């Protein structure tokens with residue numbers, strides 16, 4: 622007998638194009654793994670919400686990296702699965718399920734955006750472990766949070782072995798200071814933005830680097846961001862480079878931001 626989906630239905634808020642920054646990052650960073658796959662690479666959009674947009678868009682963007690990619694939208698609320706089914710097409714299905722991820726083949730990608738945010742912090746480790754255990758050996762779990770229209774995003778990327786990186790991504794024109802992103806930290810970090818915790822020190826240093834880079838503002842927010850991230854990289858282990866920074870992103874090794882007092 623099929624097991625009951627693991628988790629709880631929560632608010633279904635979503636928006637078209639809300640997850641574009643995350644989609645583009647996944648296509649860029651994980652594209653080589655998709656292309657290495659012998660079969661059609663399978664991806665899961667876990668908790669796609671009250672409308673199927675983010676799953677449809679994930680399919681489109683991942684297909685720019687590998688046109689064989691398939692996406693399954695997995696939702697714990699059966700009414701949301703029924704509402705999404707008319708949008709099924711070649712390579713796109715909608716499935717009732719939860720954190721058990723009820724797929725026959727292990728996906729190369731599980732993306733859970735704005736899902737764990739509505740759970741308690743003490744569930745995160747268990748849910749991450751469960752989702753990681755469902756990944757293909759070369760697979761990636763991307764779990765994070767953003768605002769309603771996707772201007773501010775923070776996500777954690779995890780492999781089967783554990784957490785790897787944290788990415789901050791923003792629309793630069795709307796940014797006053799990098800710590801504006803604090804309100805979108807994923808569940809594992811949002812309650813750790815307090816003195817004594819690494820993520821708090823990181824955002825403090827980022828704000829200082831941003832302030833010191835203010836002369837670059839006359840060249841545009843993008844140049845200012847690049848200068849600030851370059852300076853920040855002297856003290857914090859960024860794992861990407863200027864090509865990603867130009868997009869209003871920066872990625873940092875998880876170890877540097879991992880909560881101290883868990």
Ligand SMILES: C[S@@+](CC[C@H](N)C(=O)[O-])C[C@H]1O[C@@H](n2cnc3c(N)ncnc32)[C@H](O)[C@@H]1O
Pocket residue numbers: 627628629630631632633634635636639640667668669670671675695696697698701718719720733734735736
């Ligand atoms: C806020 S919506 C996010 C929609 C979309 N991912 C986005 O970012 O725009 C969260 C959705 O996750 C679903 N959800 C919560 N727990 C889940 C679980 N364990 N498995 C699958 N879906 C889940 C909820 O039912 C809800 O529809």
